[in-house]
Amino acid sequence: MVLAHSDQEAEATNFPVKNVGGPRGLGDPDDRKLRKVEKEVLIPKIMRDRAKKEKCIEEVAAFEDCCKNSNVFMVLKCREQNEKLWGCLTKWYKDETFVGECTEIYLQERSDFRRTGLQKKYRDYLKNRDSNKSEE
Structure with a gap:
């Protein structure tokens, strides 16, 4: 899966879109x-x-x-x-x-x-x- 963070860069990741983010890219720490x-x-x-x-x-x-x-x-x-x-x-x-x-x-x-x-x-x-x- 490839996520575009801006027009110039794309990052490959195995996480679904909803689990990407947070300070380490592992998901929102406050998500319950x-x-x-x-x-x-x-x-x-x-x-x-x-x-x-x-x-x-x-x-x-x-x-x-x-x-x-x-x-x-x-x-x-x-x-x-x-x-x-x-x-x-x-x-x-x-x-x-x-x-x-x-x-x-x-x-x-x-x-x-x-x-x-x-x-x-x-x-x-x-x-x-x-x-x-x-x-x-």
Whole structure:
């Protein structure tokens, strides 16, 4: 796709026209519209990760322990723990407040990426590196 920025220059890009712009050419950092893939894949991934790490800790631990102790027969032996885990996860997936929190987390991360051009993991690395230097 080629976008004409002026009569004299043209720039090739893979982004659709609506996602070009902002300080780094990655889109408007203040845009709060969500694409289908963000709603159906990226935000649910944040929800799944947060639910497992913050909300269903006991159920995850019980299921993991059962699987470790059951080897090949875990499918049969760990049904009860698996049902409890999925019940807990489903409860949080349906919680509108939790969905809203995860959506805000995603929008903030996307905004930071569009503003800086750096992925979250690299921004976190730089922050940790700089804080370690200041402690020395």
